[in-house]
Amino acid sequence: MRQLFQGGIVVSGDGQRKADVLTEDEKIIGVESRIEAVDAEIVDITGKYLFPGFIDGHTHMDLEVSDTVTADGFDTGTKAEISGGTTCIVDFATQNRGESLAYALARWHKKADGKASCDYAFHLALSDWNESVKEELWSAVKGGIRSFKLYTTYDGMVVDDQAIYEILTCLKELGGIAGVHCENKGIIDARLDALLKKKGERKDVADYPGTRPAGAEAEAVSRILKIAACVDTPVIIVHLSSKEGYEEICRARERGQTVYVETCPQYLLLDESRYKGADARKYMIAPPLRTKEDQAVLWKALAEGEIQTVATDHCSFTEAQKDMGAEDFARTPCGMPGGEERPALMYHFGVGEGRISPEQMCAYLSENAAKLYHLYPKKGVIAPGSDADLVVWNPDITWTLLKETQQSEADYCPFEGTILRGRAEAVYLRGKLTAKNGAVINPCQGQYVKAGHERLGDEA
Numbered sequence: 001m002r003q004l005f006q007g008g009i010v011v012s013g014d015g016q017r018k019a020d021v022l023t024e025d026e027k028i029i030g031v032e033s034r035i036e037a038v039d040a041e042i043v044d045i046t047g048k049y050l051f052p053g054f055i056d057g058h059t060h061m062d063l064e065v066s067d068t069v070t071a072d073g074f075d076t077g078t079k080a081e082i083s084g085g086t087t088c089i090v091d092f093a094t095q096n097r098g099e100s101l102a103y104a105l106a107r108w109h110k111k112a113d114g115k116a117s118c119d120y121a122f123h124l125a126l127s128d129w130n131e132s133v134k135e136e137l138w139s140a141v142k143g144g145i146r147s148f149k150l151y152t153t154y155d156g157m158v159v160d161d162q163a164i165y166e167i168l169t170c171l172k173e174l175g176g177i178a179g180v181h182c183e184n185k186g187i188i189d190a191r192l193d194a195l196l197k198k199k200g201e202r203k204d205v206a207d208y209p210g211t212r213p214a215g216a217e218a219e220a221v222s223r224i225l226k227i228a229a230c231v232d233t234p235v236i237i238v239h240l241s242s243k244e245g246y247e248e249i250c251r252a253r254e255r256g257q258t259v260y261v262e263t264c265p266q267y268l269l270l271d272e273s274r275y276k277g278a279d280a281r282k283y284m285i286a287p288p289l290r291t292k293e294d295q296a297v298l299w300k301a302l303a304e305g306e307i308q309t310v311a312t313d314h315c316s317f318t319e320a321q322k323d324m325g326a327e328d329f330a331r332t333p334c335g336m337p338g339g340e341e342r343p344a345l346m347y348h349f350g351v352g353e354g355r356i357s358p359e360q361m362c363a364y365l366s367e368n369a370a371k372l373y374h375l376y377p378k379k380g381v382i383a384p385g386s387d388a389d390l391v392v393w394n395p396d397i398t399w400t401l402l403k404e405t406q407q408s409e410a411d412y413c414p415f416e417g418t419i420l421r422g423r424a425e426a427v428y429l430r431g432k433l434t435a436k437n438g439a440v441i442n443p444c445q446g447q448y449v450k451a452g453h454e455r456l457g458d459e460a
């Protein structure tokens with residue numbers, strides 16, 4: 001079947017132009033200023049943007065963590081994603097200690113197979129580093145995993161400096177890259193202990209951001225970048241939240257290092273005042289929400305092109321799950337939903353308020369993630385040969401974020417009541433109309449995407 005998208009404004013990371021887009025079955029076959037319709041169903045998108053399907057490079061679906069499992073598995077989590085315009089996620093398949101990489105990956109395929117409503121690729125989070133895991137890395141990379149995740153905190157996940165050095169060295173040889181969760185575990189643990197000693201309890205969430213200060217992020221960013229410099233390899237700093245952390249990145253870049261940076265809408269739009277009041281636990285994420293000054297620094301970095309991707313860190317829990325921390329906030333599962341609202345938040349507060357251009361939105365929400373995670377040019381671009389993942393973006397729809405209408409199983413919306421202008425009116429997954437104005441009309445069509453294309457910076 002052929003479809004002709006007529007009269008829209010086609011957006012890429014480096015420009016926008018009026019063009020017609022012709023698709024055949026699952027692929028784009030033509031992008032021209034004018035295409036005469038021959039045997040094609042016409043989709044009139046005059047006056048609307050056409051973006052390549054958005055990519056969420058940071059999600060946790062069906063993740064066992066903090067003695068519970070995330071509210072969203074691949075079924076509801078990917079419905080949330082595609083309803084907002086995201087046609088591909090890169091989820092963190094996670095190796096628990098003692099597991100082989102093959103076992104961890106097989107488990108993640110099982111979690112996702114047949115359930116996803118958008119396409120999905122995997123990163124592999126490494127928590128155990130030894131000779132047999134080292135042996136396995138090559139087959140993981142050959143099997144289509146090119147990006148890995150390392151944690152500098154969390155008891156079951158943290159890897160030490162020697163492991164980080166050795167992993168980065170191996171990935172450099174194999175053509176993989178690591179994304180790192182940067183927070184200094186020692187500072188966090190010491191502050192949690194001190195708080196308990198001082199107050200005899202840890203109930204007041206207002207104390208939470210103080211246990212994970214910006215300095216703890218900055219220290220870990222600095223350390224990771226110094227280790228990466230010794231190895232002479234690029235790394236990705238994921239969910240950057242603070243000015244202090246960003247300053248370490250700027251210093252490393254001044255030294256000539258290549259550093260990729262991801263941030264998330266919550267760090268751009270919400271601040272630590274959320275940790276006061278009855279809803280405070282719902283906003284417990286790690287790193288925590290920061291100050292308005294931190295937000296301003298991150299927005300400026302986006303405007304200047306110094307941050308490469310905006311992902312969600314979608315890691316959803318219900319209010320009841322969040323209440324596991326009622327007696328001790330340190331027992332609260334950290335994370336929030338965000339898959340559904342990311343594109344509209346970035347359009348409204350980014351493009352709509354003049355902070356970033358539609359081209360930058362395309363780069364941060366789609367193209368750069370595709371390049372960084374080896375999905376390009378299959379994903380992340382509207383060009384002949386690419387998957388027909390298309391988002392018809394209507395800049396004039398005004399709508400409100402509400403927990404009642406969201407797809408996520410989380411029974412709250414962190415941005416409840418926010419009125420947004422601009423919405424993914426129609427979302428096509430490999431040529432098939434899959435979501436319309438927030439409703440998923442063609443569920444469970446998502447496929448696994450093997451990484452293995454160009455990486456950002458590899459071309460020319």
Ligand SMILES: [Zn+2]
Pocket residue numbers: 058060313315
């Ligand atoms: Zn995460």
